[in-house]
Amino acid sequence: MTRLSHIAIIAKKEFRQYLRDRRLYLAGGLIFFLFSSASFMGRHVSQQASATERAFSSDERERWLNQADGMPHSAAHHGVYLIRPQPASQAMEPGVSLWTGAVVFLEAHNRNLFRFPPARDLGQSRRLGELSLAALLEAGVCLLVVLLAYDAIAAERESGTLRLMMAQSVSPGSIAAGKFMGTLGALAVALAPALACATAVFWGAVPWNTTVLLAATYGAYLLQVLAIVLTISSLARTSKVALFGGLTFWLWNCTVVPQAAITIVSLQWPTPNPLELQAAIIEEQSIHPTLWDRREAINRRYLDKYGVSSLLDLPVNPDGILLLEQEAYDTRATGRSVKRLYDIHRQQDRSYRWAALAAPSVGTQSLSRAIAGTDLNQFHEFADAAEEYRQRMVRLMNETTAYDSSIRTGTIHSRAEVMNVKAGKDLWGRLPRFQYLPGDLRARLTENCWMIAASILWSVASGAVLAVAVQRVQRFAA
Amino acid sequence: MSRLWTILRHEWRLMYRDGHIVLPLVIVAITSFTAAHWGRISVERQRESAQRLAAAERNRMLREQSVAFRLWKTNGPFAKAPAYGPLDPQYVRNFAGFSVIGSPTPLGALAEASDELDVAAYKVVPSGSIHTSGAAHTTVNPLQLLIGSFDLELVVIVILSLSVLGISYSIVSAERESGVASLLLSTSTHPQVLVFAKVLSRGAVVVLFCASVAAAGLWASGDNLFGVDGVERLVVWTATVLLYGFFWLMAAWFFGSIAGSSSRIALLLGGLWLASVVVIPSVLRFAAARLYPVAPRTAFLDAIRRGPDKVPANDSAKQEAFLQRHPEFAGLSLGPSGTAQLTGAARSEEWAGVLDQIVDKYEGQQQRQRKFVARWSWLSPSLLAQRTLRDAAGITGREERFRNQARTYQQALEAFYWPLLFGERVFTPDLYGLIPRFQYREEPLREVMPRTLLLVLAIAAWVGGFGFAAFLVGLRNRVFV
Numbered sequence: 001m002t003r004l005s006h007i008a009i010i011a012k013k014e015f016r017q018y019l020r021d022r023r024l025y026l027a028g029g030l031i032f033f034l035f036s037s038a039s040f041m042g043r044h045v046s047q048q049a050s051a052t053e054r055a056f057s058s059d060e061r062e063r064w065l066n067q068a069d070g071m072p073h074s075a076a077h078h079g080v081y082l083i084r085p086q087p088a089s090q091a092m093e094p095g096v097s098l099w100t101g102a103v104v105f106l107e108a109h110n111r112n113l114f115r116f117p118p119a120r121d122l123g124q125s126r127r128l129g130e131l132s133l134a135a136l137l138e139a140g141v142c143l144l145v146v147l148l149a150y151d152a153i154a155a156e157r158e159s160g161t162l163r164l165m166m167a168q169s170v171s172p173g174s175i176a177a178g179k180f181m182g183t184l185g186a187l188a189v190a191l192a193p194a195l196a197c198a199t200a201v202f203w204g205a206v207p208w209n210t211t212v213l214l215a216a217t218y219g220a221y222l223l224q225v226l227a228i229v230l231t232i233s234s235l236a237r238t239s240k241v242a243l244f245g246g247l248t249f250w251l252w253n254c255t256v257v258p259q260a261a262i263t264i265v266s267l268q269w270p271t272p273n274p275l276e277l278q279a280a281i282i283e284e285q286s287i288h289p290t291l292w293d294r295r296e297a298i299n300r301r302y303l304d305k306y307g308v309s310s311l312l313d314l315p316v317n318p319d320g321i322l323l324l325e326q327e328a329y330d331t332r333a334t335g336r337s338v339k340r341l342y343d344i345h346r347q348q349d350r351s352y353r354w355a356a357l358a359a360p361s362v363g364t365q366s367l368s369r370a371i372a373g374t375d376l377n378q379f380h381e382f383a384d385a386a387e388e389y390r391q392r393m394v395r396l397m398n399e400t401t402a403y404d405s406s407i408r409t410g411t412i413h414s415r416a417e418v419m420n421v422k423a424g425k426d427l428w429g430r431l432p433r434f435q436y437l438p439g440d441l442r443a444r445l446t447e448n449c450w451m452i453a454a455s456i457l458w459s460v461a462s463g464a465v466l467a468v469a470v471q472r473v474q475r476f477a478a
Numbered sequence: 479m480s481r482l483w484t485i486l487r488h489e490w491r492l493m494y495r496d497g498h499i500v501l502p503l504v505i506v507a508i509t510s511f512t513a514a515h516w517g518r519i520s521v522e523r524q525r526e527s528a529q530r531l532a533a534a535e536r537n538r539m540l541r542e543q544s545v546a547f548r549l550w551k552t553n554g555p556f557a558k559a560p561a562y563g564p565l566d567p568q569y570v571r572n573f574a575g576f577s578v579i580g581s582p583t584p585l586g587a588l589a590e591a592s593d594e595l596d597v598a599a600y601k602v603v604p605s606g607s608i609h610t611s612g613a614a615h616t617t618v619n620p621l622q623l624l625i626g627s628f629d630l631e632l633v634v635i636v637i638l639s640l641s642v643l644g645i646s647y648s649i650v651s652a653e654r655e656s657g658v659a660s661l662l663l664s665t666s667t668h669p670q671v672l673v674f675a676k677v678l679s680r681g682a683v684v685v686l687f688c689a690s691v692a693a694a695g696l697w698a699s700g701d702n703l704f705g706v707d708g709v710e711r712l713v714v715w716t717a718t719v720l721l722y723g724f725f726w727l728m729a730a731w732f733f734g735s736i737a738g739s740s741s742r743i744a745l746l747l748g749g750l751w752l753a754s755v756v757v758i759p760s761v762l763r764f765a766a767a768r769l770y771p772v773a774p775r776t777a778f779l780d781a782i783r784r785g786p787d788k789v790p791a792n793d794s795a796k797q798e799a800f801l802q803r804h805p806e807f808a809g810l811s812l813g814p815s816g817t818a819q820l821t822g823a824a825r826s827e828e829w830a831g832v833l834d835q836i837v838d839k840y841e842g843q844q845q846r847q848r849k850f851v852a853r854w855s856w857l858s859p860s861l862l863a864q865r866t867l868r869d870a871a872g873i874t875g876r877e878e879r880f881r882n883q884a885r886t887y888q889q890a891l892e893a894f895y896w897p898l899l900f901g902e903r904v905f906t907p908d909l910y911g912l913i914p915r916f917q918y919r920e921e922p923l924r925e926v927m928p929r930t931l932l933l934v935l936a937i938a939a940w941v942g943g944f945g946f947a948a949f950l951v952g953l954r955n956r957v958f959v
Contacts, residue, residue, distance in 0.1 A: 096623075271619055
């Protein structure tokens with residue numbers, strides 16, 4: 001008999017054995033339930049989020065354009081809320097999108113952080129009850145592979161059939177390949193209804209190229225996990241040790257490495273907590289003289305420069321100049337703090353990716369988030385675009401206050417040494433609508449080329465390790 | 479009894495030889511102490527940053543006070559504030575206030591990642607709503623929020639439970655599969671004795687696991703242990719860890735007694751683990767969200783934006799209503815600025831009332847969701863354990879308490895600023911030292927205990943239920959058949 005026919009016979013026998021085993025149907029049922037729940041929930045949440053985003057953005061624009069006449073700087077203080085649009089693929093792979101704030105308030109003086117992470121409103125808990133299609137493929141299917149295949153080779157050794165097979169000149173490589181193919185077939189049977197249900201739920205809702213790439217990423221991951229579990233099974237002396245090894249691998253892959261890696265990088269590059277951030281802003285603002293002293297100095301400077309005694313006789317509004325100066329200080333203070341925060345997040349993200357060498361799930365997760373457009377980079381790109389828009393809005397309001405004489409009322413404020421100004425719809429309309437185009441799929445993949453390389457490396461390495469490990473089966477067979 | 483002891487010793491030796499004690503124990507101990515160490519660092523940083531912010535705000539206040547002193551010395555004394563500046567109470571309120579900072583959770587290092595989404599500080603001003611004044615929200619990397627930090631709660635819920643399952647899933651089936659059970663049935667030794675011995679030997683290992691987690695918890699608590707209720711909280715926490723560990727042992731015993739092969743038991747226990755840790759909590763949260771839907775936050779923001787329109791624009795009626803609510807200001811003779819301030823305060827108070835209704839509607843739904851999940855959490859021992867661990871660590875309900883205390887502090891600020899604002903008084907430099915400060919008060923353990931004990935009892939009921947059922951199956955002598 002040829003090597004190929006050996007593999008085919010073992011694969012067929014393994015596949016039939018799985019089909020006879022009620023475990024497969026039990027696991028398939030559980031996976032179907034989980035996949036269908038995750039798909040429906042993901043689709044529901046995603047649809048709700050995009051409907052809300054459309055309605056809120058349009059209402060907010062209307063509110064800005066139709067606000068009452070008043071001081072431009074007050075308008076900048078009342079500000080604009082921006083809501084972050086979510087890609088359709090969020091329904092499959094929510095990524096970090098549920099944990100970043102959904103809304104940012106753009107106002108004068110402050111670069112605010114995003115608020116209201118949807119996870120909070122959904123009552124989501126990081127530890128218990130994370131149910132998304134991507135999370136299930138990463139952790140749930142990995143556990144399924146461990147529970148189905150842990151004894152694939154170890155049980156043959158325990159029962160003595162391994163020795164028998166070898167006595168019939170079946171090579172260890174053929175045994176491993178046959179077991180691999182047979183288990184893969186059984187997994188396909190267990191996963192088919194669940195994947196069919198998920199496909200039906202997301203049909204037409206998620207771009208096909210995203211779906212195909214996600215399927216390829218998780219397909220490769222499944223093969224890697226299966227190869228690793230079979231390696232453990234071939235090295236373990238008993239089924240019990242194989243199960244223990246399999247569960248330890250699952251823990252290592254899905255919990256220990258990701259969580260330890262993110263904790264280590266967050267200790268190495270600590271994120272300033274909200275209190276530190278606020279303290280840093282106050283400390284930076286304290287470098288400059290107080291508002292009172294600066295107002296006096298600017299008023300005096302302009303009165304002296306133009307040789308007049310009343311603010312009303314000045315061609316420029318010193319209060320506008322003060323606001324521009326103040327905004328520059330505040331943007332520097334808050335902007336620098338927030339930029340530092342986001343830079344640290346980026347650094348943490350970059351360093352975290354090195355953990356892809358320690359566990360296949362890390363690279364798969366990173367790649368999956370990038371394909372779906374729900375990774376940290378996408379969030380930062382949007383946050384930077386929002387900050388650019390905020391600066392534009394505040395600059396427009398403050399420059400109008402400083403240099404546009406048509407909005408001056410010709411009176412001085414009763415409680416402060418400033419000119420009264422009043423603007424209206426003309427000014428509000430000069431601020432264009434916020435527009436944002438997310439990076440395309442090709443760019444996202446280019447950014448994650450190292451994660452693609454890590455996934456390929458794991459596929460090759462897990463296959464090679466299995467090939468080496470099965471050669472040792474002979475040694476343990478007796 | 480001597481047979482039991484012999485089997486017990488034999489089992490222990492076997493487990494020791496096969497590495498079933500040392501390896502998982504090392505894993506649990508290393509992960510526990512690592513998580514505890516990181517928890518300690520995190521809590522220490524929280525404390526340091528709270529001190530840093532308090533110092534920065536104090537320095538800011540002192541700078542304004544020094545300008546006030548200079549003005550007072552060069553141009554004072556003043557009967558009225560000389561324009562918007564450091565002698566004007568309105569300016570001081572806006573530029574020299576203090577943030578309301580919540581102190582670190584008593585035993586926060588035990589579950590340091592659980593409160594990362596909570597508000598860390600409020601910027602409270604008199605005459606405003608706490609919901610619209612600034613609040614310091616999380617700065618944690620969203621990636622870290624998604625993945626979850628490596629803390630002791632994770633060790634207990636995930637690593638401890640899987641370690642217990644790893645050592646005990648074949649507690650009965652191994653004997654059945656090796657043929658020892660058939661042999662035993664032909665001797666005078668009751669199979670139940672063997673099973674008892676095996677359960678007891680695994681129980682001893684579970685105690686060792688839990689002891690290492692508890693030691694890590696003790697180390698993580700640090701000086702906080704000697705704070706108010708520290709020891710009692712740690713005792714409750716440790717008891718929960720122990721019960722949770724035994725829950726998985728009893729589950730393994732029960733499934734081992736009723737199911738066939740080791741692989742089938744492993745699959746069933748894996749299913750139970752998934753159900754307890756992922757499926758039930760998720761389904762409960764989804765059901766709660768469907769039963770008590772919360773309007774999206776954007777709808778909440780929209781309501782805040784449109785809210786002032788709901789407050790009628792009649793200022794004199796507002797003033798009258800305000801004076802009825804605050805009769806201490808009824809006899810005050812008001813100048814134009816004082817009148818404007820009073821009108822502003824009346825408007826803000828009324829607006830805050832409207833806003834509270836909107837927020838209450840929103841948070842009321844969230845509370846109902848939480849209550850729903852809590853009511854049904856007995857379905858998942860992992861959820862029960864998580865709630866108990868958080869209760870013991872002092873995390874549960876902390877955000878709500880913090881907000882309520884911040885509201886009370888706002889009233890103290892109003893009592894301080896309003897007479898100055900309405901009476902158009904100067905904010906003299908010496909008043910800077912009298913600005914009220916905030917101090918967070920922890921929830922006393924006697925208030926926590928009743929609900930925590932209920933949760934502990936619920937976990938104990940699961941442990942007892944599985945143990946009793948497994949015992950009954952064993953009594954019928956069908957374990958090895």
